[in-house]
Amino acid sequence: MNDVRELMLKSLESTLTQDEQIKLKNALDTSEAMRKEMQDYELIRESLASSEPSFGEGFSNRVMQKLAKPQIDLFGSFKNIAISSVAAIALLMISVYFMDGSLDLDALYGIQGYSVEEEFYSFLNF
Amino acid sequence: MRKEFAKYSDGQLIDAIKAGDNSAFEWLVENYEHDIAKTVKGMIGNVPVADDVGQEVFIRFYHSVSKFRGDSSLKTYLTRIAINLSLNELKRRKAKRWLVFDNDHREIKSISDVHKQNDINEMVQLALSHLETKFRSVMVLRLMQGYSTKETSEILNLPQGTVLSRLARGQEKLRQIILNLEKTESYE
Secondary structure, eight states: OOHHHHHHHHHHHSOOOHHHHHHHHHHHHHOHHHHHHHHHHHHHHHHHHHOOOOOOTTHHHHHHHHHHSOOOOHHHHHHHHHHHHHHHHHHHHHHHHHHHSOOSHHHHHTOTTOOHHHHHHHHHHO | OGGGGGGOOHHHHHHHHHTTOHHHHHHHHHHHHHHHHHHHHHHHOSOTHHHHHHHHHHHHHHHTGGGOOSSSOHHHHHHHHHHHHHHHHHHHHOOOOOOOOOOOOOSOOOHHHHOOHHHHHHHHHHHHHTSOHHHHHHHIIIIISOOOHHHHHHHHTOOHHHHHHHHHHHHHHHHHHHHHHHHHHHHO
């Protein structure tokens, strides 16, 4: 940012020192481009300060209606189900480990220590 | 009863809302919707979704009213929520910038040369929507909302020096965007 531009913008936000004021005044007096640029900044600030956007009629009613609607928290519900499921699986695996001393597939199926025939019969009976 | 709320301090109004007085909350919405509209529409533009973001600001506030400790004013607190939700909306949109700006001042041009006041306001709003978010948030709070540099720095959680430099750079960029828009218009 050049010095004069910096002074222009600074003058819009705060008071310049006497030296700065003189420097800015000289620049504005001698350059039409600088004068126009300064006018532009003033115009932009004026325009922004005067803008009055609104949400339109009945905004507070829309807020109150939205507030009255029950909020469905899908993620929250899913989170609870997920936590319960993980806890149930963890409990199951701990109990299998204490009963069979292992977490291999046979232990998880509940057929550890059986022969092939016994496993077949237990499958048929099941 | 509702007129009474105007006499309430922020703390009293919050207490009434916490106690379940919906008319207190409705009064708060009516009282601050104008300020929130300035922030939200300044940040994301005058688009239909701005209304939803505005509603969400108040809904969020309502649900987190117990967290309001009164360290800042209600307006500042609501503005902070509005800025955060607007930034989320902007991230979600990820609007593509379609303008290519140059910083080359080949012509001596002035915004007021071509445009009437209404056009200027529209042009400034349009240009604002093309300004980088970090500059836009400072411009909206400082120049549209009229917050002081200190308040702006508190809302955005930035040092005051950063706010001042972004403000200066923002104005410079905004002017450049307007001149570019003007150039684009004159080609059409």
